[in-house]
Every structure is written in C-alpha cells, then in structure tokens.
Amino acid sequence: MDLSRAERVVVIGGGQAGAQAIQSLRQFGYEGAITLIGEETALPYQRPPLSKAYMKGELGEDRLYFKHAAWYEDNNVETLLSQRVEAIDRSAREVRFEHGGHLAYDALIIATGSRPRALPIEGVELKNVFDLRGLSDVEHIQPKMIEGQRLVIVGAGYIGLEAAAVARQLGLEVTVLEMAERVLARVTSPVISEFYERLHTDKGVDIRLGARLSSLKGEGGKVSHAVLADGEQIAADMVLAGIGIVPNIELAAEAGLPCKDGIIVDDDARTSDPRIFAAGDCTVRPLNHYARSGRLESVHNAIEQGKLAAAAIMNKPRPNIDCPWFWSDQYDVKLQIAGLSQGHDEVVVRGDKSANKFAAFYLKAGRLIAVDAVNSPPEFIASKKLIMSGAHVAPDRLSDTTISMKEIAADAA
C-alpha cells in the first residue's frame, strides 16, 4: 500500500520510537501532516540517562530532549502532550481521545512503549515507593538521593543495578533485593552475573539473592521497612522497584490487531493492518539473525523500528536491520551487549575479569550469537559484525588476547 502521499500520519507515543519515526518521516521527504500524541507532559526525550547520568545530576534536563521545541514547529509536527488515546477505530480510520474528540489518520504508528511491572505486594501505595521509567519519576526520586539515606531496590536487573550504582556514588546506603539466585538472571549468563555481583558488593551495596519481598511497611504514610518472606525487616527511606516492564499493547489488542507478548509486526514494523505500524518496546518482531520472533526492550530496537515504519510509509528501501544491541553504565564500567544469548551451547571468556575488562562470547553450534563486553568496545563492535555474518568462529581464537578482534573479524569474513 502506497502511503507516501498520506494526508496525515498519527503517532501514538512520544518515546524514542515515536520520536525517531517522526524524524525519519521528514528525512524521507514526507510532506503531509504529522501528529504526535504523548501521555507525558514533556516532549520526546532519552530514557537511558534517567537511571544513569541524569539521575546522578551530571546531565541537565535540557540535554535529554531529542529536539528543541522549535524543531516541531519548523517541521510542521503537531504535538498533543498529556493526552491519552482511548481507542483506535480502524473502520473509521481515527483515534479517539480519552478526554473526548477524535483524529483521523491515513497511516498510524503505535509507539506506546511499556510500563513498569507493579510490585504485587501490600504497601506499594506508601510514600517514597517509586518506579523508574519517566522523567517525572526521577523528579520525585532525585531530591531524596541524599547521602546517608537508606534505599531498597527491588530487582537486580539493569535498571535496579544502574540506580544502585548512582545511589552508592551519591553516598546512599543501598540494599538490592533479588528473587533469583543471581543478579541479571533474566538477561545474562552466570559469568557476567558474578562479575556485577562482585562489583556492587565491592562498592558497598548489600545484595540479597533469593530474597522474597512480602510487603512494605510504613510509618505515617511513608515507607519505613521492606519486609521479607522470612520475616526480616530492612529499614528504608525510599524503595525503588525495577522488576521489569509490561508492553502497552491494549490499544492495539482492543482494535483487533494480533498480539502476543507485544503487537505483532513484520520486517517493516507493519501490523496486520497495512495502514498501521508499531515500533519499540510494545512490539513482537522478527529477529532475523535468530530465525524466530521476540520482543526487544532497547534503544536500538526503538530507533530501528521507527526508521522501518517511516521507510515503509514512504516506499523507501528498507533500512539495514542490525543485530540487537544494548548497553549499561554502572560506576566506571560500561557493558556493551550485542546479539541475544538465549540458546547458546558454549561460553568463551576473553580478557581479565579482575581488571574489569573482559568479554563473554556466546556460541551456538560454532557460530557467535551474542557477546557481553565489559569495558571492551573492540569485542563488542567486532562481534556485531560476526553475529550478523553468521560466520563460524574458533573458540580458542576468541579467548586468545594476543589475536586482535580486528584480525578475528577479518579472518571470519
């Protein structure tokens, strides 16, 4: 379907994917109207710094925004902020707003993202219990990031650990509660989990593995303790929940678009409706390098699908599809991840763990499928290329630091 002359493209969601789609539409020469509908009060901004440099106070708010307000005017992009879409009416080709009114579209991009999974326990409504997803969350958290305050973080995923690093650096007393037997259990291998557990422990974070939070207790409406299943009570001035996200698929599902754990899209980020696209955290997409589909929670995915949707609307050649990649900054350690390690049958470690500079390579049937690179950019970049080429790589060469990653990549090509 040729949508390049569409009168109006409507984008639901003002996160990274929505912002990218708009920018790419204009870049690809789309001249019709664009309306961006966002639930938050702020113009589109970067989320990654929220649990890193911005939370720490090292990066000003103005530097979070992708574009200045003037850009939207100059590029004829209408922004409807603090607005919720209540329903998508596919037969009328319009979206309906919660507070009344509707807006017609010729093409629609659903970039509704995800929301933090709520703690399923008593006491979550107490004061000083926070999620960490948006700018407004950090506005509440940051004033309490004061030396000596006691912070309990629930969940040792990336968000929880990044927040723990910031809090420790600001002098808070930090306890991390994790149900699993290791940190980052959902996203990485034991070798990386052990490294990060040691890193945080060395910095003075109290990491509790196999810990079951049973409730939060309060005094005068404010949280005072995290209560564990075994009865232990951990004193807390503030509790931060980081136990994963839930994709916002409801609008799409109620409009009859096929969904699983996300809105199902094809290689062009198109849903089963040729006029409707979806991009970012809320989608289930083909994972080309892995012969399956899945949901990716990442900046890379939001940007790529934003571009894919814009290119498809404009009938442009499909932009390159990269292998999934991610990063995490904790203290002075940068983790760069390429690929998806699920299903690996071999792990090869290269470098020196005690020097905070090493990489874990994940192989499946002799081919590289993922890498976790700790302070090791060459391992990360070279692996991206190797993963996409599907080349066989010899494990003993990967572990041999006398052979450069450049050589390894060149040999395999």
Add this chain to the structure above:
Amino acid sequence: MPKIIYVDHEGTERPIEAKNGETVMETAIKNSIPGIDADCGGACACATCHVYVDEAFMGKVGESEEMEQSMLDFAENVQPNSRLSCQIQITDELDGLKVTTPESQH
C-alpha cells in the same frame, strides 16, 4: 555562542549556532544535520556519529580517550582526524569548528 560548521560528504556547509557544554553530536541531532546518526544518544556505545575534524582544530578538540579510540578502530573510512562527535564538548574555543561527515555511518 560558538558556531559549528557541519560539512556533508558532498561539501555542503551548514553553519549552526551551538551551545557551550553540549557536544558536537547533540548540536547536530537537535538541528537535524544529515550524516550523523548517533544511535546511542551519546553514550559512546555505537560509533555512528563519526566525523572528520578540520586539521586547524585538531589541537583544540582534545585527545580521544581509549574507549573512543577502540570504537573508531572499527568504524569505516577512518582517518587520523576522525573523532566521535559525541565526545567533543563545545566551548568558545571551538568557534568556527568545521567537521565533515562521512558518506555513511554504518
């Protein structure tokens, strides 16, 4: 406000009034300069904001750190004056800085 001049691979110049403290990459993104992708938003994690720095300014933009160096090692068409623009902070000293973008960032 220092002026940064972005030159695309075909030689077209785009002068931009920049803000001190922002990076050469951020200024490019906010002003929709073509040729700088900056997929990671400045975390020095993706090497898609590669630029060539005008020789006259090489002494003023500072040295690249190890992380940046190793990212650049794998970028395409690297030259001695290659930098990642997310790692160059704008100061008054950089007024008039010319950076040229490569034909492709991938």
